[in-house]
Amino acid sequence: MNPLSLNIILASTSPRRSQLLREAGFKFEIKTTEVEETYPPETPVDEVAGYLARKKAYASREFIQQDEIILAADSVVILDGVIYGKPLDAADARQMLQKLSGQLHRVITGVCLLSKDREKVFSAESRVQFEPLSDIEIDFYVEKYRPFDKAGSYAIQEWIGLCKISRIEGTFTNIMGLPVDQVYRELLDFI
Known part of the structure; x- marks a missing residue:
């Protein structure tokens, strides 16, 4: 069976996840239940x-339904063993970006089928190298792009990814x- 012909329920309201699945040719519909994004404190960051x-x-x-598969995902940004989730407000976003400035950090996306x-x-894990960010650049990014629904307070497909990520x-x-490539491979084994 072809993973692109599956009936997938995307349990996420993330416009980026929808965009990626759509562009990869997957058939899906969005159905979600509100979930508090909490975890036991002893859970290893990875x-x-x-x-x-x-x-x-x-x-x-x-x-x-009988012939459907739920796909749910969550991403975390990790720097020095600390998870940087979605910012609470503009001040929190600025603080996160100041910490990530000039640093190599990890992005881990977990997926459940x-x-x-x-x-x-x-x-899946990726490593991201930020160039140093000035306070002016951080203020510009937070005010223009309002990254309040993004782990680590940034999106790689926006200005920060285009201008300030070097590797x-x-x-x-x-x-x-x-991680669409891995989702595709895992779906081949899942069906």
Whole structure:
């Protein structure tokens, strides 16, 4: 069976995940249940994204019909063992960007595939090198792009990615919020 012909339920309101799936040719519809993005404090930072993806998938499992697969995902930005999630406000976004400025950090996206009788959780990791950001550049970015729904307070496909990221290791789509290449491979094994 071709993964592009599957009936996928995207358990995410992220416009970036929808865009990536649409551009890759997947058939999907969005159905979500509100989930508090919390995790046990003892969870290792490398496992948080997968934990949250699974939590989102299970919160939406009531939507699964016999021939459907839920796809849920969550991304985290990690610098020096600390997770930088979605900022609370503009001041928090500025603080996060100041910390990421000039640093190499990791982006881990966890994905959960869930059907009536199967579950698969996996993660992808990318490394992102930021060039130094001035306070003027940070203010410009936060005011113009309002990155309040983005882990680490940035999106690689916006100004910051175009002008201030000098290197990535891993896939661009993972940093955007969904490792589409890995999703495709995992779906081949899942079906």
